[in-house]
Amino acid sequence: MxxxxxxxxxxxxxxxxxxxxxxxxxxxxxxxxxxxxxxxxxxxxxxxxxxxxxxxxxxxxxxxxxxxxxxxxxxxxxxxxxxxxxxxxxxxxxxxxxxxxxxxxxxxxxxxxxxxxxxxxxxxxxxxxxxxxxxxxxxxxxAGGEVRAGPEPSHFQANFEPRRPLRRLVGTQEVARALGEPSLTLIDARAGARYRGEVEPLDPVAGHIPGALNRPFAANLGPDGRFKPAPQLRAEFEELLQGRDPATVVHHCGSGVSAVPNLIAMEVAGFAPTGLYAGSWSEWCRTPGLPVAKG
CATH class of the missing domain: 3.40.250.10 (Rhodanese-like domain)
Structure with a gap:
């Protein structure tokens, strides 16, 4: 498996x-x-x-x-x-x-x-x-793998049954309540210019959630497009966290998609599974009353 x-x-x-x-x-x-x-x-x-x-x-x-x-x-x-x-x-x-x-x-x-x-x-x-x-x-x-063009034949209907979640989904209110507390370490996977609020091509407000650390998701890959070796990823995340407890980490990005490579990279590096704020910046910046940081 x-x-x-x-x-x-x-x-x-x-x-x-x-x-x-x-x-x-x-x-x-x-x-x-x-x-x-x-x-x-x-x-x-x-x-x-x-x-x-x-x-x-x-x-x-x-x-x-x-x-x-x-x-x-x-x-x-x-x-x-x-x-x-x-x-x-x-x-x-x-x-x-x-x-x-x-x-x-x-x-x-x-x-x-x-x-x-x-x-x-x-x-x-x-x-x-x-x-x-x-x-x-x-x-x-x-690697010499075959590729195919056109549609694939349909598969027979299956009966997939959801089971106990194996990863943690975090909501906006949970993030807002813990903001600034040692129990929460946010990692923002967007490019640096978006994180700093210099540009915002997709959402109505530029900036980031106060206190969030920035690690663009592409930083997890080497020049060959593959994930970096586990020891290198671990060293990079430890440098980013600066002593913060990895168990407190919650990942986010613009809309909860490009945050996941950071989450995967931490697991490849040997850290326990971390949380995902799926609504991310696009939900945070549209929620009245929540703070915004720049720089």
């Missing part, structure tokens, strides 16, 4: 062994929501199921009478990419044929930015056997 990362060669071995396996392509582009699926149809790992960030891995908010976006009543988080309820997500997994006894492998072609979302969500519904293809589609092709 693979639970964090696996290499292209390990995935090839799994596929040859005829293991109970499902591969998910999570490629996406925030500036062109149709681009990821087009890329999937041009080239993907044989048998891979496409997991669209907006349609499968989020519960898209709806505009209210004033034109403001509001999450569905049963959404598990707010922000630009609200998490669907665990039950709704389990229904999607069942529709694509994923079952509780399968190994899941997730990948993208975007520096692990989007596939981590599905990795975390599967852990959140109690599924331990899910791993990120280290290096994504690029590593698969570099």
């Amino acid at each position: 693979y639970t964090t990362l696996l290499s292209a060669e390990q995935l090839q071995d799994l596929m040859r062994s005829k293991a109970r396996l499902m591969v998910f392509d999570c490629s996406f582009d925030l500036t062109d929501h149709a681009a990821g699926e087009k890329q999937y149809l041009q080239a993907h790992i044989p048998g891979a199921v496409y997991a669209h960030l907006e349609h499968a891995l989020s519960d898209p908010p709806l505009p209210d009478a004033g034109g403001n976006l509001r999450p569905h009543a049963d959404a598990a988080s707010g922000g630009r990419h609200p998490l669907p309820s665990r039950e709704k997500f389990a229904m999607w997994l069942s529709r694509v044929g994923f079952a509780n006894d399968m190994q899941a492998v997730v990948y993208d072609r975007n520096g692990n930015n989007y596939c981590g979302r599905l990795w975390w969500m599967l852990k959140w519904v109690g599924h331990e056997a899910v791993a990120v293809l280290d290096g994504g589609l690029q590593a698969w092709q570099a």
Whole structure:
């Protein structure tokens, strides 16, 4: 069972062994929501199921009478990419044929930015056997892996059952109550300019949650697009935390997606699982009365 990362060669071995396996392509582009699926149809790992960030891995908010976006009543988080309820997500997994006894492998072609979302969500519904293809589609092709174009045949309906969550989801009020306390260490995965409030291309307010540390998610990868070695990741996170208790860490970003590579990197480094504030900056900055910092 693979639970964090696996290499292209390990995935090839799994596929040859005829293991109970499902591969998910999570490629996406925030500036062109149709681009990821087009890329999937041009080239993907044989048998891979496409997991669209907006349609499968989020519960898209709806505009209210004033034109403001509001999450569905049963959404598990707010922000630009609200998490669907665990039950709704389990229904999607069942529709694509994923079952509780399968190994899941997730990948993208975007520096692990989007596939981590599905990795975390599967852990959140109690599924331990899910791993990120280290290096994504690029590593698969570099290892001589076959790619296929066009749609894949549909899978038979499964009956995926949610189990006890294996990862911690944190909400806005929980973050607000603990702000400034030693029981909470926030790590913001956005690029430095967004964190400092110098630019904000996606949300109505620029800046960051007061006290949050900044580690852009791409800092976890080496020049080859793979996660850095565990000892190097551990040293970098220890330097960032400066003595703060790793058990207090809660990750966030703009909308809860690119925060997950930081969470995965801490686990690769040997730290215990940490929390995810899925609503992230996009929910925080839209919530009246909450403080904003810059610089």
